[in-house]
Amino acid sequence: MTEFEKDLLAYLQEGIPIVENPFTTIAKKLSVTEDQVIESIKKLKNEKIIRQISPIYDTKALGYDSSLVAFKVKDIDKAVSVINAHPGVSHNYERNDDFNIWFTLAVPPDSKIGLEDTVEILADLSEAEDYVILKTVKMYKIGVKLTFNRLDEKSENGNRTSSSEKVNLYEIEKNIIKVTQEDIPLDPRPFNIFADRLGISVYTLLHKLNQFKEKGVMRRFAAILYHRKAGFKANGMTVWKVPEDKADAVGEYFASFKAVSHCYLRTVNGKWSYNLFSMIHGREKEEIEDFVEKLSKETGINDYKILYSTREFKKKRVRYFSDEFKHWVEAVINGKRSGANIQG
Structure with missing residues (x-):
């Protein structure tokens, strides 16, 4: 480049x-x-360096329930077919752990079955041996920005991002979100194209989009990259077992590094005891491992695991307010339980 x-x-x-x-x-x-x-x-x-340029809408602000989910499966191909068919799955990876399939799931506020039952159905169809639902307790940082040369580079300004509260939206606002979540047209006046599709003035559209940013409905309108093509070939989701009274300090410290794109405190249970998650991007595994060792020494947190993504099965923005969610649930209710048949 x-x-x-x-x-x-x-x-x-x-x-x-x-x-x-x-x-x-x-x-x-x-x-x-x-x-x-x-x-x-x-x-x-x-x-294939830029994947998409579009708004990054906040799932919680839109009223969606969401979680990171991990499955333990034997037939990976079957599980992937089932999981990827759900319209609320945005990311799906194989990782080097007994829980080998990791995905993010969102369900709309008017879902007839909710998140937990959706996961149970997906686990049943995937023939998963076990699964864990790891919901966000606190968000310290979210946002992939691959703009660093060394993993220990700090952000120039605060990157902490608080979880947004649900915002009540009018139908016109939901329609704006449905239309603008597509890749931006590479035209000198791209928002005019969106406005024409919506049947509103471009000034109304721009006002609403900027309002979304102010209210936290939209995090930013930005480019998402293909990490590997951009030179970041290693992707290590590092999970840490942090005492509750130290979680905020450690989470905020991890979030201060540019190489850490996501940092969350998550729920734990009898099957999973690692509560702090930090997504770290690097060019090589060795680079990530050296950096994680440094973080461990500096924080005194020695119980951790680096879960590398060995295969990417899905990385796609959730299409909010889409009828695909309703179609998926209807297929379940109607008994079409073969996984691949449950599609929008």
Whole structure:
């Protein structure tokens, strides 16, 4: 990548401006032309470095119930087929643990069966030997920004992100979310295209989107990268057993590093006792292991595991307010229990 492309990626990961001519604004910041920005984004997408540029909406603020879930399965292919068919699964990975399938699941506020029953059904269809639901207790950081050279680089400003409370939305606002969660059109006036689809003025749309940011409904409007193509080939979800009275201090310390993209305190149970989760991105496993050892020494937390993702089965934004959720539940209620048949 050229230096300009690296600068562009860093800017896009922070968040694009929600204005009528966003690429013009970016071009001025980087001292290039609008055409250079748009053509470079097209190139980086064709090279599978940029995955998508779109809003990152807050699941909880939209009223969805969500959790990290881990299954212990023998037939991985069957389990993946079942799990990936659910519209609320955004990420699904194989990891090096007895609980070998890890995925994130969200269910809408009007779900007829709820999150726990959904997990039970998925486990049944997957023939899982066991499973754990690991819900968020506290969020210290969320946001992948691969803009660092060394894993021990600190963020320039505070990265702590509090969990948002549910926001009541009007139908027009739900429609805006449904339309704008798609990849942004690479057009000089992309929001005009979204506004035309919605049948509203672009100024109304821009006002609503900026309002979403202010209320915490949207975290940011930003680029998500293909990590491996961007040079970050190792992905270590490091889980720590931290005493309750130290959890906040340790969580906030881990979150201060750029290489830590996600940091959560999660529920524990009789099957899983690691309560603090830190997602660490690096170029090689050895780099991550050295960094984790350093974190362990500095915090005095010695009971931990690094769960590497060995295979990625799904990484896709949840389509909020989609009829796919209703179709999936209807298929379950109607008895179509073969996994692959339960699709939106």
